[in-house]
Amino acid sequence: MKVDPGALEKRIQMLLDDKQYQGHPLREALAQLWRLNEEQWARVERITQLSDSYQAMMMRREHSLSARFDKQLRQLEKITRISDRYQRMLRDMNLALEEASFLDPLTDLPNRRMLMRRLEDEVENSNKSQHGFAVTMLDVDYFKQVNDSYGHQVGDEVLMRLGQMMQQQVDELGICGRWGGEEFLLLVANQDDTRCLQLFDQLQRHISGASIDIAGISLSVTVSLGVSFFRPGEPLDAVLNRADNALYEAKQTGRNRMLRA
Numbered sequence: 001m002k003v004d005p006g007a008l009e010k011r012i013q014m015l016l017d018d019k020q021y022q023g024h025p026l027r028e029a030l031a032q033l034w035r036l037n038e039e040q041w042a043r044v045e046r047i048t049q050l051s052d053s054y055q056a057m058m059m060r061r062e063h064s065l066s067a068r069f070d071k072q073l074r075q076l077e078k079i080t081r082i083s084d085r086y087q088r089m090l091r092d093m094n095l096a097l098e099e100a101s102f103l104d105p106l107t108d109l110p111n112r113r114m115l116m117r118r119l120e121d122e123v124e125n126s127n128k129s130q131h132g133f134a135v136t137m138l139d140v141d142y143f144k145q146v147n148d149s150y151g152h153q154v155g156d157e158v159l160m161r162l163g164q165m166m167q168q169q170v171d172e173l174g175i176c177g178r179w180g181g182e183e184f185l186l187l188v189a190n191q192d193d194t195r196c197l198q199l200f201d202q203l204q205r206h207i208s209g210a211s212i213d214i215a216g217i218s219l220s221v222t223v224s225l226g227v228s229f230f231r232p233g234e235p236l237d238a239v240l241n242r243a244d245n246a247l248y249e250a251k252q253t254g255r256n257r258m259l260r261a
């Protein structure tokens with residue numbers, strides 16, 4: 001037979017309240033059983049409440065743990081992004097440094113290091129093709145006077161303008177760069193000797209005839225050139241020394257001229 005717990009409770013309560021059973025020998029035992037039952041229910045209730053609050057606490061904890069984990073994950077992603085950006089920045093900086101180490105910061109022309117590389121390449125090409133190339137050392141005449149008269153900044157500007165003139169003149173026929181101080185080097189390849197000499201001569205005349213205007217000052221400078229042609233098979237130093245000697249000779253014999261070694 002199926003027992004309805006609600007109906008049974010009601011019946012027991014009625015029996016315990018019924019006056020006619022007040023003296024009944026089983027009433028006290030039933031009352032004790034009833035109290036025990038109520039205590040058990042109260043205990044079950046407490047355990048259920050405890051269990052509920054424990055579950056709620058565990059859920060909150062789980063939630064806060066997962067929130068903390070998400071936060072750490074986001075921080076990690078951020079750090080990774082920063083690290084990627086940092087690495088990209090380092091790579092760009094390295095590239096810029098590499099570039100800067102091949103360019104003269106004042107004139108933006110190839111510096112001596114880059115010129116040496118290019119010269120070495122050209123020596124290799126020439127030895128293969130058995131065609132020479134022309135090298136010119138160009139030095140500004142009395143440049144100290146420019147600095148002394150107008151100041152170092154104007155001197156710098158003059159070097160920049162001269163660099164631009166040389167660049168325009170050589171254009172795609174070769175390369176020109178700053179060898180050091182007020183000295184430049186020009187390299188022309190794949191042209192016959194006469195054409196190279198013509199080009200350097202034109203450059204020398206062009207510079208000497210040019211008026212350089214800087215901040216309201218108009219000045220002109222002359223340059224001396226020492227030209228030499230590379231002969232396949234010889235060391236690079238040989239052609240550079242000849243050009244240098246020719247430049248020295250040009251200076252010694254009055255400046256504002258081009259001499260060929």
Ligand SMILES: Nc1nc2c(ncn2[C@@H]2O[C@H](COP(=O)(O)OP(=O)(O)OP(=O)(O)O)[C@@H](O)[C@H]2O)c(=O)[nH]1
Nearest residue numbers: 139140141142143144145147152153155156181182
């Ligand atoms: N403004 C400026 N001056 C420079 C730079 N590099 C070298 N100079 C100057 O160039 C001058 C070179 O002087 P010198 O070696 O006596 O030669 P110079 O006066 O040109 O005379 P010659 O070469 O004999 O015709 C020095 O005064 C250097 O300070 C530079 O980057 N900027």
